[in-house]
């Protein structure tokens with residue numbers, strides 16, 4: 094009851110703040126004009142743009158507004174001494190903290206709900222101009238990872254975790270999947286997505302012919318066909334539902350047809366997408382996960398405010414927020430270096446190896462950052478955009494992980510807050 | 521209790537309160553008196569657990585003052601009106617009422633009554649940002665008694681109020697006493713304290729100088745004061761001569777002034 098009263102009061106105080114109005118207004122403006130920004134290339138680029146702008150710009154603006162408010166809320170009360178009025182009542186110091194967090198949780202939930210609904214309208218509008226067959230990302234396919242991966246025959250060479258196979262069936266890469274058709278009465282024929290690294294020693298070719306087999310190892314049913322694969326593009330094929338009808342296992346085997354072609358493979362290169370689920374529920378899941386991200390940063394900001402003054406706390410909360418995301422960037426950066434050797438058959442040797450300086454810099458930045466992630470929150474865990482952009486159903490595991498992460502983090506933050514507050518005096 | 525304020529580095533800086541040892545009886549109006557900076561507000565904040573004593577302990581209504589439950593029976597008016605300016609009178613009283621877990625119906629009744637009592641009925645829907653200092657003081661007083669407390673702690677309740685407002689507050693304090701509440705009143709306004717309080721404590725520089733009933737403190741047994749009307753100058757001289765003849769000491773012959781003020785000034789000057 095007391096916590097609820099403080100939460101409502103905090104909420105009321107927050108929603109009349111101009112910072113929030115400006116940031117939300119800006120967010121809505123950006124969201125509404127996004128469908129009109131000219132995009133190039135792929136037919137679904139516009140839809141992707143809407144999603145990227147919503148998750149990476151609009152929600153970030155909204156999040157910054159909430160960080161700002163939650164970071165100053167308690168310091169303001171202490172500065173204005175309105176805290177006296179609360180603490181002279183039968184209200185414990187932790188009640189105040191939990192009340193504040195609850196208030197900002199309300200605010201986050203409300204803003205997320207409104208903005209997400211508005212964004213659905215924008216998505217509908219953007220989708221209306223796109224032919225149905227290109228609205229693939231408005232799906233929510235379930236993703237299956239291979240249960241087994243093997244290479245039959247010869248590996249030409251291996252480098253950086255990638256096995257390279259020479260053409261003409263010297264080696265065949267096989268990915269095995271189980272349980273791909275768990276649900277009865279699916280209305281969606283499963284898809285195989287292949288992200289292979291392909292090269293031709295003949296020089297510049299766009300298309301490499303691959304022999305792709307889809308076979309059910311239990312029933313022996315299956316087909317094999319030659320498929321032209323474009324370099325640097327993922328390849329999507331439909332699986333005949335008949336293959337997996339009786340037994341829901343399937344092996345995908347691939348080799349380059351021509352002797353002059355090479356194929357680089359890892360166990361993660363092939364995925365099966367099946368059992369389409371509702372887009373709306375997937376989108377709602379993304380919103381809920383984002384809510385927990387908001388909640389986490391609110392808890393951190395409120396924890397900081399038990400000790401820091403308003404301006405210092407705003408800066409520190411924003412730094413934490415930024416670090417949680419820059420860390421992603423750093424990981425991407427190091428990924429970039431590792432993948433440098435993709436085109437080693439074409440590129441001259443000098444360009445093949447990353448400069449030692451680059452590795453050194455990478456190490457210098459990455460290692461401390463890795464340590465920092467033990468302390469600072471890792472917002473990568475809350476990234477839903479990658480699922481949404483691929484039209485992939487957000488696995489319940491991701492959902493559980495993000496909620497669990499927030500819960501553990503919140504517990505630790507509340508513990509620290511209570512330790513700080515126990516000693517804190519209000520002058 | 522002793523309270524020493526420390527600076528940022530934890531070094532002891534200001535001895536705000538030194539070895540205070542004081543008992544306030546139930547049902548009395550007790551005045552904490554002292555010049556600015558003598559430690560009155562510090563005492564109150566220690567009692568309410570906003571500050572922690574450097575040494576010593578305090579009890580409210582028999583409970584340690586760190587006990588949250590006892591706050592249900594305590595009302596507090598801070599030294600200045602630290603209120604949420606964006607709310608109106610009703611909303612702010614409702615908020616404070618919720619902190620006491622008072623039921624919705626009960627809250628509404630009390631809020632209506634209190635707003636009447638402090639004379640803010642015409643302004644109940646105006647945001648506090650539009651209130652004058654005196655009006656804020658009144659709403660502050662109303663929030664202090666929203667829980668119908670047994671103990672009311674008022675830190676300079678009349679600061680910023682006009683004489684009529686002071687008068688009204690005084691009447692309200694006397695009304696609290698009639699209802700059996702204990703009132704602790706911090707003030708540096710002597711007349712106010714003299715008229716209202718049963719007992720007072722005078723502080724100076726963080727030390728307690730005097731405690732006692734107002735009447736006892738004010739009556740000086742060895743001093744006799746005559747209050748006479750329509751006496752000619754010649755007669756005054758004659759009376760003066762007569763007293764001298766009786767080996768009395770004529771200290772002064774003057775119109776009586778606020779005697780608490782005299783005592784106060786004397787105590788403060790003696791100890792500084």
Ligand SMILES: Nc1ncnc2c1ncn2[C@@H]1O[C@H](COP(=O)(O)OP(=O)(O)O)[C@@H](O)[C@H]1O
Nearest residue numbers: 520525534536555556557558559560561562563
């Ligand atoms: N937060 C603080 N930090 C340091 N000194 C303080 C603080 N608050 C009050 N003091 C000092 O403590 C002494 C007592 O102050 P206070 O209790 O507010 O006096 P009063 O209420 O009687 O006017 C003063 O000398 C004041 O300067």
Ligand SMILES: [Mg+2]
Nearest residue numbers: 560561599675
């Ligand atoms: Mg004071």
